[in-house]
Amino acid sequence: MLPMLLFAGLAAAAPLFARASEGIWGIAPCELCMWQRWPYWVAAVLALAAAAVPRARRLLAGAAILAVLASGAVAAFHVGVEQGWWPSPLPGCQAPRATLGGSVDDMLKSLSAAPSKPCDAPTYLVAGLPVSMAAMNLLYALGLSGLGLIFWRRGAIP
Numbered sequence: 001m002l003p004m005l006l007f008a009g010l011a012a013a014a015p016l017f018a019r020a021s022e023g024i025w026g027i028a029p030c031e032l033c034m035w036q037r038w039p040y041w042v043a044a045v046l047a048l049a050a051a052a053v054p055r056a057r058r059l060l061a062g063a064a065i066l067a068v069l070a071s072g073a074v075a076a077f078h079v080g081v082e083q084g085w086w087p088s089p090l091p092g093c094q095a096p097r098a099t100l101g102g103s104v105d106d107m108l109k110s111l112s113a114a115p116s117k118p119c120d121a122p123t124y125l126v127a128g129l130p131v132s133m134a135a136m137n138l139l140y141a142l143g144l145s146g147l148g149l150i151f152w153r154r155g156a157i158p
Helices: 002-025 032-050 054-083 104-110 133-154
Strands: none
Touching: 002 032, 002 054, 002 133, 032 054, 054 133, 104 133
């Protein structure tokens, strides 16, 4: 039960840290950044359920580990977008483009209601460290899922 509570806390820590970085350091998230957070919340809920329901503990723990890996997969995709290896299919990831022709009112209407950061512009938390927030999330997701698998293999999740 204790390993699952630890896993739940560590899963919830990732999106909480991302949200705190917005308020503390003024980091603006892009659409892919937001997508990376949801699997952590799912993992935290699944891990709490695993701690509370002994009969389904291994199944729920496995699902929680997979949810963290899903966030890692989105992060890996995001790193590829940042590096220019492929474009993001999400419309919110595209930088607003000026259109030629039409009136100024038409151009203003075509803009999104809230400014969004393009997904191919990496955000670096530590100046001089060439690891973007998306890359840090990928490393964190791999580490956390690895910890979950260690718990799984060592019988900490009966």
